[in-house]
Amino acid sequence: QVQLVQSGAEVKKPGASVKVSCKASGYTFSSYVISWVRQAPGQGLEWMGGISAYNGNTNYAQKFQGRVTMTTDTSTSTAYMELRSLRSDDTAVYYCARETAVGSYYGMDVWGQGTTVTVSS
């Protein structure tokens, strides 16, 4: 079945970096965009950006430009999201999601289970 499986929970100190992985299975990885969305405790959803698994083109939200790097490894069907210079307000559940397209319209139809990242001194 189509699924995205994310890496486990992380605890980091302020100023550190975290790299979350998202392994895809059950579909042709290179045919889709992988987006990353985060959710702070008790808060709503925040789109961080996306990466084309076909050509590696990235589309980052301005808020995260310079601090985030999204990559893919097509040999293992895995996407990665690295966030640097972590702050306490980066504490959140980070989700990867597959973007499916119908014409020019996109929606995130398959989601990972989420990775909890806790930033604390």
Added chain:
Amino acid sequence: DIQMTQSPSSLSASVGDRVTITCRASQSISSYLNWYQQKPGKAPKLLIYAAYNLQSGVPSRFSGSGSGTDFTLTISSLQPEDSATYYCQHSYSNPYTFGQGTKLEIK
């Protein structure tokens, strides 16, 4: 950035009720609007894409409408399993912002 505003922020309804959630964009987004359902501790689930298209496997009691700046998610006959938080999201331009969410409770 395009701001997405949902109303109400929360509501309580009974099984069998017709429920409507609205989402307003700060500028026209054509039909680039998706709706998601999220239950506690779970990842969001895509319900509606491109404003009114029902995602495969989603019950037909869910429907979406609207274009431009004003959109609606309707549940025609509320079921107990519909208790969740609902989010709209646009995919018109970077960043693809979400609404703040509407928490739906069953009376």
